[in-house]
Amino acid sequence: MTTSSREGYYEVYWPRAPKPNAKKAGARRLENLAGRKVAFVWDGMFQGDLMFEVIAEELGRTFPDIKFLHWKEFGNTHGAQERKVVQELPALLRNLDADAVISAVGA
């Protein structure tokens, strides 16, 4: 690399902050949804309630004994109480015997 002798030459340092590198494991998936209890979790945005209705209808048709937990059970996952609502989700899901979660809406 050629530089003019009057031009500065700089050894510079990494500006980012380090982040943890280890990945987290996702949950084991279900064999199928027959007889399972699926929780709807909502951030109150973009007609998620309507989406849940359609999904419940369609999944109910495919898996007749599937059950659902209404989004009102869990609170708004993007509201002013988001941190509390989200932290409490695992315990609430366990108490309600949920098997899986559908979370909406990212848009």
Place this chain on the structure above:
Amino acid sequence: MLRASAICEEAGFPTVSLISDGFLGQAGMISKALRFEKLPVARLAGHPGVQSHEELKRNVRKYTVPEVISGLTRDAGQLPGKTDDESAEATAGSSVFAGTLDQVNAHFVNKEWSDGLPIVPPTHDRIQLFLKHTQRSADDVVATLVPEERAATVWSIAVNGVMAGCRPEYMPILIALVEAMSDPAYGLEDSGNSPGSDTLIILNGPIIRKLGFNYTQGVMRDGFLPNTSIGRFWRLALRNLAGFLPHKIDKGTFGNTWRVVVPENEEVLAKIGWPSVSTEMGFASNDDTVTISRFAGGQPVVSVTGSTPEELLPYVAWSMVRQHSWHLAFTFDMGNGTLRPLLLLSPVLAETIAAAGWSKRRVKEYLFEHARMPAWEIERLREWQGSAGWSLAGEAKRGAIHPQFAESDDPNRMLPLVVEPDHFMIAVTGDPLRTNAYVFGHNGHFGFPVTKRIKSASM
């Protein structure tokens, strides 16, 4: 929303997230930031906000439902403990490049470490000058910053301070800012949300004069080294220390550029006996502090005319109302009373109001009583935002809003913008002899006000 999905996955519940087309790329990046290889998603075709009910139902049946089923039942191949080899990064404190000014800048742009303006090369010597202005050691972790859980060290703060063009003596302010952004009340994790709001830094304390900040004419204009460079540092910190990159985790629809630091005019505050922003946040008047909060935008209120508060303030209150539309969700809906509108008053306006014996608190009470909107208009705004059938009465019934907002069912009743008078913030700054004010629309709990004390190296 993905944060909820991540915690469910971690707890052992298979989860699928419903994501629109425009958000899929960001969802992948956020998955990685949350340290998952890939959180399963089910695609929402297009954007649900611009689809009729029938169109939305049709799309959900056709595209989303099959992916919901596969997302909950098909192994996504997530391996416990796997490391993210693809994003292997340099290590803290390591030199990463050597070259001329142009080459360094090109490298930093290519690596997405720069905001696009030329940076001051962060060399060892320059970084060391910054480190002399704190008693903390270079590898001290000041804060772990979401969304990527990056560990912001004193060293990395200094690097970004150098890049922004700050002077070394600003270092205690930069550390205080990183402490502030990590405060859970502030809501750093939503810094990339769609309104694209940006942070305003309000400065208080003797440090304003000591370091030569501009707090008079053109206070929000670039051109004053401490105001400008520290404002620039803020966004470099969001980028490099927290991980908010446009087109990746930062999904602001339009965005805002960074704002320069706004100090208050404390001589005028002392003269009229009004508390500063920081004293209202619980700090002593001689404390040096930074207060941060995110604002979607603002506008000047020009030629505020009158010789009494009763003559001056109606126009200000009217302007405050017109600065707020969707923001009212932070008072009446999801934000649960977290709206904190900001009014900047020029010194001559503040002095004229105070000369009539009005306290700052009384100005806030005036705004609470007069900056109001009819109930029907608030309900219409929510409906326009996609909350069909939303009503103040319904929200009050489920305990989601303060009862005062549903004391009557008269659609023409006038309701305040905030839950109580003290939720208005007022700062005195700007041209001392101009009769203008400025109103900011606030971003609620996605950028709630937080104040931190600036600790000088001698403390």
